[in-house]
Amino acid sequence: MEATYDADEHTVRATGDARQRFYDSRGYGRPRGDGLELAPVEAAHLLHRGDLEAVVANGRELGFREFLALTGVVLGFVVYKDLRDRGFYLSPADRSPPAAGDDGSDAGADSVSDDAGDVDFVVYPRGSGPWDDEVQHRVRVVGERESVPADGLGDVVLAVVDEDGDLTYFEMAKRPPTGSLDRDPPSELSGTLLANRVLVWDPPEALYETQFYGQRLYGRNADAGPLQLSLLEAAALARQGALTVTAADGSPTDGVDSLVARGRAVEGERFDRRLDAYTALRDAGGVPKSGFKFGADFRVYESFTSVSELSHSDSLVRVVTADHTFFPRDLSLDVRLAGGVRKRMVFALTDANDGVDWLSVARLTP
Amino acid sequence: MEATYDADEHTVRATGDARQRFYDSRGYGRPRGDGLELAPVEAAHLLHRGDLEAVVANGRELGFREFLALTGVVLGFVVYKDLRDRGFYLSPADRSPPAAGDDGSDAGADSVSDDAGDVDFVVYPRGSGPWDDEVQHRVRVVGERESVPADGLGDVVLAVVDEDGDLTYFEMAKRPPTGSLDRDPPSELSGTLLANRVLVWDPPEALYETQFYGQRLYGRNADAGPLQLSLLEAAALARQGALTVTAADGSPTDGVDSLVARGRAVEGERFDRRLDAYTALRDAGGVPKSGFKFGADFRVYESFTSVSELSHSDSLVRVVTADHTFFPRDLSLDVRLAGGVRKRMVFALTDANDGVDWLSVARLTP
Numbered sequence: 001m002e003a004t005y006d007a008d009e010h011t012v013r014a015t016g017d018a019r020q021r022f023y024d025s026r027g028y029g030r031p032r033g034d035g036l037e038l039a040p041v042e043a044a045h046l047l048h049r050g051d052l053e054a055v056v057a058n059g060r061e062l063g064f065r066e067f068l069a070l071t072g073v074v075l076g077f078v079v080y081k082d083l084r085d086r087g088f089y090l091s092p093a094d095r096s097p098p099a100a101g102d103d104g105s106d107a108g109a110d111s112v113s114d115d116a117g118d119v120d121f122v123v124y125p126r127g128s129g130p131w132d133d134e135v136q137h138r139v140r141v142v143g144e145r146e147s148v149p150a151d152g153l154g155d156v157v158l159a160v161v162d163e164d165g166d167l168t169y170f171e172m173a174k175r176p177p178t179g180s181l182d183r184d185p186p187s188e189l190s191g192t193l194l195a196n197r198v199l200v201w202d203p204p205e206a207l208y209e210t211q212f213y214g215q216r217l218y219g220r221n222a223d224a225g226p227l228q229l230s231l232l233e234a235a236a237l238a239r240q241g242a243l244t245v246t247a248a249d250g251s252p253t254d255g256v257d258s259l260v261a262r263g264r265a266v267e268g269e270r271f272d273r274r275l276d277a278y279t280a281l282r283d284a285g286g287v288p289k290s291g292f293k294f295g296a297d298f299r300v301y302e303s304f305t306s307v308s309e310l311s312h313s314d315s316l317v318r319v320v321t322a323d324h325t326f327f328p329r330d331l332s333l334d335v336r337l338a339g340g341v342r343k344r345m346v347f348a349l350t351d352a353n354d355g356v357d358w359l360s361v362a363r364l365t366p
Numbered sequence: 367m368e369a370t371y372d373a374d375e376h377t378v379r380a381t382g383d384a385r386q387r388f389y390d391s392r393g394y395g396r397p398r399g400d401g402l403e404l405a406p407v408e409a410a411h412l413l414h415r416g417d418l419e420a421v422v423a424n425g426r427e428l429g430f431r432e433f434l435a436l437t438g439v440v441l442g443f444v445v446y447k448d449l450r451d452r453g454f455y456l457s458p459a460d461r462s463p464p465a466a467g468d469d470g471s472d473a474g475a476d477s478v479s480d481d482a483g484d485v486d487f488v489v490y491p492r493g494s495g496p497w498d499d500e501v502q503h504r505v506r507v508v509g510e511r512e513s514v515p516a517d518g519l520g521d522v523v524l525a526v527v528d529e530d531g532d533l534t535y536f537e538m539a540k541r542p543p544t545g546s547l548d549r550d551p552p553s554e555l556s557g558t559l560l561a562n563r564v565l566v567w568d569p570p571e572a573l574y575e576t577q578f579y580g581q582r583l584y585g586r587n588a589d590a591g592p593l594q595l596s597l598l599e600a601a602a603l604a605r606q607g608a609l610t611v612t613a614a615d616g617s618p619t620d621g622v623d624s625l626v627a628r629g630r631a632v633e634g635e636r637f638d639r640r641l642d643a644y645t646a647l648r649d650a651g652g653v654p655k656s657g658f659k660f661g662a663d664f665r666v667y668e669s670f671t672s673v674s675e676l677s678h679s680d681s682l683v684r685v686v687t688a689d690h691t692f693f694p695r696d697l698s699l700d701v702r703l704a705g706g707v708r709k710r711m712v713f714a715l716t717d718a719n720d721g722v723d724w725l726s727v728a729r730l731t732p
Binding site for chain 1 (some may be wrong): 434510532558660670
């Protein structure tokens with residue numbers, strides 16, 4: 001068998017019994033005519049295993065080390081090897097074989113690309129391979145310090161190679177919010193705008209107890225007394241016409257507009273985005289409360305009956321812009337924390353008033 | 367007893383038996399002559415309890431609600447009440463009584479100030495009060511969306527009032543790094559600079575096993591083979607003269623300079639700051655490795671003997687600029703995660719080459 005590297009096509013072409021030995025029995029490469037085309041990362045893996053002794057490039061015989069130095073596919077190799085070690089067959093995505101019976105098509109570009117929506121590897125279910133039709137994961141490889149635009153992320157697994165060369169997998173999926181609360185909040189409420197909250201001095205019991213708006217001014221253990229509403233809660237209630245807000249001196253305010261203005265004064269347009277996400281979460285029947293203790297915008301109770309029967313919240317929501325860019329390390333922080341408290345980590349992508357896209361991210365052990 | 371609000375001095379003056387009832391027996395206010403001066407937040411607390419029936423301002427008698435609206439000390443009240451509920455006596459910081467026997471001094475400014483290095487409350491040990499000399503906590507009150515300059519933070523507790531009005535306390539302390547590793551790393555190493563790592567093809571066993579530099583190229587479970595060093599590890603070793611680095615094509619590089627240039631290309635000056643912190647951690651005998659899985663710069667093993675006897679790491683380090691500004695929510699995220707995995711959260715403040723200040727932050731339940 002001979003294996004030759006074609007630098008222009010970023011491809012290794014192997015002849016002889018390569019197709020039988022590597023593709024038919026172990027899912028490497030893609031058949032072309034009598035031979036086999038291997039992506040650099042596949043050839044590197046075969047070299048590392050000793051299944052290939054050398055790859056010829058520019059008339060020289062390269063071993064694993066020289067081949068890796070020549071092609072530079074270090075990140076890709078680390079991920080490819082890890083998934084092989086875990087018992088998966090996988091193909092570089094733009095080289096994944098076409099449907100059965102169709103052998104020919106264009107040779108792909110470099111297997112590990114940094115284009116936004118790209119997938120680097122197609123991973124088949126354990127026991128399956130490129131000759132089957134089923135796909136288990138679409139994997140995108142990123143370095144710890146690369147940024148990943150949120151736009152276009154959906155049904156994909158991010159494989160992050162960290163600074164030390166360790167791997168973390170994040171499974172991303174679109175997932176709209178849900179919830180079980182279907183009662184309308186009390187109406188005809190009135191409150192006073194003080195600092196960054198609205199104080200409701202004589203709230204109806206239902207506002208807190210069965211709707212979970214606000215927090216007792218006299219602390220968590222108080223079972224009565226004034227409620228402090230956050231600006232978001234107050235703005236959402238005011239927008240529904242359920243709440244009238246006066247200023248500290250008792251004079252009337254412009255309601256929603258005054259609340260939004262107060263919110264923007266502190267955090268700019270972020271307030272609008274958060275109000276957008278808050279409203280969508282409430283509309284879906286969820287109960288969003290401050291996610292501060294988890295470093296998020298909201299914690300959300302999806303199956304809420306009353307405050308006295310409160311169980312743990314189900315998800316953490318971070319609100320970001322629609323054109324948000326993820327940094328793998330920030331993602332790792334959010335997802336690790338959420339996992340540690342058994343909540344789902346959800347990103348709300350919104351530019352406010354344009355609707356919200358929901359992206360849920362979880363750590364995956366393939 | 368009569369209590370009168372002086373708006374210019376932000377002070378309530380109470381006469382009659384106020385000193386006896388409020389100061390002597392329960393640590394409110396500070397004696398002035400025969401009477402008692404109360405900060406607005408103290409007067410609000412007394413009004414809320416019904417211990418004061420009203421405060422006179424501009425000839426009108428105000429109850430709790432009107433007094434809170436007039437003075438706006440909502441955040442301060444929430445924190446003051448919480449600490450009182452937990453069994454502490456406390457004084458607004460700039461009003462804390464002087465040493466015993468000295469009753470007079472200037473009246474303070476507003477009790478909850480937003481100056482950088484400010485402390486809002488001085489909290490006495492349980493069972494003690496303003497008439498004693500001991501201080502348990504110096505507390506600074508901040509809203510969830512305020513920023514807190516790192517400069518000047520040290521022996522202070524941040525009390526963060528979140529959007530919902532819930533409270534979280536963070537204890538901050540200066541704490542230089544420590545560690546038990548006192549061996550020098552192997553020298554006369556050579557490696558190849560590939561992508562963002564340096565591959566050492568035939569590493570001495572000690573480099574990984576007893577010094578924990580690098581990661582096996584063949585994955586975590588490999589017990590031999592090439593090591594991949596991070597750029598930080600390689601730069602630190604090269605700076606000690608222990609490592610020579612060649613380019614992918616085998617040509618020589620400029621050593622440290624080439625590595626630092628490669629690091630800067632990806633993350634700018636942040637690389638220098640991280641190298642600074644990495645070096646200081648190693649110098650102190652700690653073993654810093656990537657903190658990626660925890661969303662931090664480093665996880666640090668402070669009592670390290672060998673990789674095969676590795677226990678859990680002790681702290682997580684995030685590297686920030688010397689003029690860094692904390693956002694309470696980010697702080698909450700870091701500290702919560704670290705707490706969940708039982709590690710200390712440490713911030714390394716550095717501008718590179720100017721030394722490093724170390725600030726450790728933990729959640730506190732007073």
